[in-house]
Amino acid sequence: MMKVKSDINRKIYYAGISAVIAAMWMGVLWENPHMHTNQAGFFFHAVLVAIISILLLAYPALPNRSMRIIIIAMASVYFYTLFFLYPDTWSTFLYIALIPLVSIFFFDSKLFYFSLALNTIALTVFFVFSIFIDQGHAFTFIQKDPVGNLINFFGSQILLYTLYYLTHERMKKQQLYYEQIQQSERIKTAGQLAAAVAHEIRNPLTVVKGFLQLYEQDSNIDHNTKERFSLMIGELDAAEEVIAQFLAVSAPAKAVTVEKVNAKADLHSVTSLLASYGFMHHNQIELHVEDECMIAANSMEFKQLFVNLIKNAIEASTENSSVRVSAVQKGPVVEIEVSDSGNGMTQEQILSLGTPFYSLKSKGTGLGLMICFNIVKKYNGTMKFQSEPGKGTTVTVQFPSYDK
Numbered sequence: 001m002m003k004v005k006s007d008i009n010r011k012i013y014y015a016g017i018s019a020v021i022a023a024m025w026m027g028v029l030w031e032n033p034h035m036h037t038n039q040a041g042f043f044f045h046a047v048l049v050a051i052i053s054i055l056l057l058a059y060p061a062l063p064n065r066s067m068r069i070i071i072i073a074m075a076s077v078y079f080y081t082l083f084f085l086y087p088d089t090w091s092t093f094l095y096i097a098l099i100p101l102v103s104i105f106f107f108d109s110k111l112f113y114f115s116l117a118l119n120t121i122a123l124t125v126f127f128v129f130s131i132f133i134d135q136g137h138a139f140t141f142i143q144k145d146p147v148g149n150l151i152n153f154f155g156s157q158i159l160l161y162t163l164y165y166l167t168h169e170r171m172k173k174q175q176l177y178y179e180q181i182q183q184s185e186r187i188k189t190a191g192q193l194a195a196a197v198a199h200e201i202r203n204p205l206t207v208v209k210g211f212l213q214l215y216e217q218d219s220n221i222d223h224n225t226k227e228r229f230s231l232m233i234g235e236l237d238a239a240e241e242v243i244a245q246f247l248a249v250s251a252p253a254k255a256v257t258v259e260k261v262n263a264k265a266d267l268h269s270v271t272s273l274l275a276s277y278g279f280m281h282h283n284q285i286e287l288h289v290e291d292e293c294m295i296a297a298n299s300m301e302f303k304q305l306f307v308n309l310i311k312n313a314i315e316a317s318t319e320n321s322s323v324r325v326s327a328v329q330k331g332p333v334v335e336i337e338v339s340d341s342g343n344g345m346t347q348e349q350i351l352s353l354g355t356p357f358y359s360l361k362s363k364g365t366g367l368g369l370m371i372c373f374n375i376v377k378k379y380n381g382t383m384k385f386q387s388e389p390g391k392g393t394t395v396t397v398q399f400p401s402y403d404k
């Protein structure tokens with residue numbers, strides 16, 4: 001599906017670009033007033049068109065940021081060249097006003113604002129030049145109505161800005177909405193899955209445990225064997241505990257008990273619990289927490305969340321590096337960050353986080369982050385991942401702070 005769509009997009013791109021390239025060459029070759037009179041200008045124009053044609057054709061094969069910057073720079077040079085080379089063709093003024101549109105085409109915010117600013121500066125300089133120095137020699141149409149032209153130009157830039165801003169905001173909102181839907185869909189599946197699995201496992205466990213308890217009381221069985229039964233019962237209890245915990249986070253209907261959580265104390269106990277784990281991996285955990293960070297959540301689950309996040313950070317880290325945990329009060333929320341300088345993740349991997357059983361570790365369960373997302377959602381918090389492959393990961397968790 002994706003492939004078909006990108007094929008269609010590519011075809012449309014090439015069709016559009018071919019038309020643009022044809023138009024540019026027509027501009028060079030068809031009744032060009034400079035062809036014989038100003039050969040240097042004509043040559044420069046032709047070279048620019050050749051370079052831009054190649055860049056536009058090569059873009060789909062190299063669709064990166066440097067390429068976009070080069071294309072926008074060349075397009076700007078090209079439009080300004082047309083403007084100065086053919087002062088009688090007043091319509092080239094339109095192209096100048098539309099330079100920022102080229103970056104809308106690539107949907108690159110920074111480039112858009114940059115070209116908008118650059119365009120405004122360049123044209124302001126030009127207006128000064130045209131009104132005070134050129135005084136209507138070359139650019140008669142400017143001199144005839146300088147104020148009108150100036151207003152038109154600034155009006156067009158404001159219009160472009162507004163258009164871009166509104167479209168961009170709308171797209172961002174849609175993107176966010178889409179991600180939220182995906183996330184809640186995942187959590188729902190995970191909950192159903194967990195409930196089903198836990199239910200299936202619990203029953204046989206209860207049966208086995210019942211028999212073991214019976215044998216434990218049987219007087220025909222010797223003391224040594226009974227001790228082993230006690231051990232088995234102990235292990236089954238541990239398994240039941242895990243299932244109970246798992247059910248607790250995945251059961252949607254369970255009542256939420258919100259209490260005052262002291263982030264500093266809880267993060268301390270989590271980091272000291274994990275210090276030896278970090279030590280095993282030759283990593284250190286650094287903790288920087290402000291004193292008064294009180295959160296409205298549940299202490300047990302808060303700890304469970306950070307045990308998972310810090311464990312992941314340690315597991316991702318290279319040897320002899322440290323995992324940093326910090327917490328600060330930020331207005332109505334407390335922001336806690338766990339960052340590592342480990343192997344990092346790609347954007348695609350980040351999008352898969354929280355999917356049940358998604359794990360890239362040989363012994364991973366892929367359930368840790370699913371549980372984390374559940375906890376964060378339950379207490380109206382947010383959790384965001386920022387990561388770069390080979391550089392490290394920062395997880396930012398925000399919880400509403402506790403008001404007395």
Ligand code: ADP
Nearest residue numbers: 312313316359360361364365366367368369393
């Ligand atoms: P598990 O730890 O059992 O694999 P998780 O749900 O905790 O399951 O994590 C899922 C996957 O997300 C991990 O296998 C790992 O690939 C990736 N991941 C999570 N945290 C980090 C991190 N800090 N750095 C790099 N990758 C991470």
Ligand code: MG
Nearest residue numbers: 308312368369
């Ligand atoms: Mg994990």
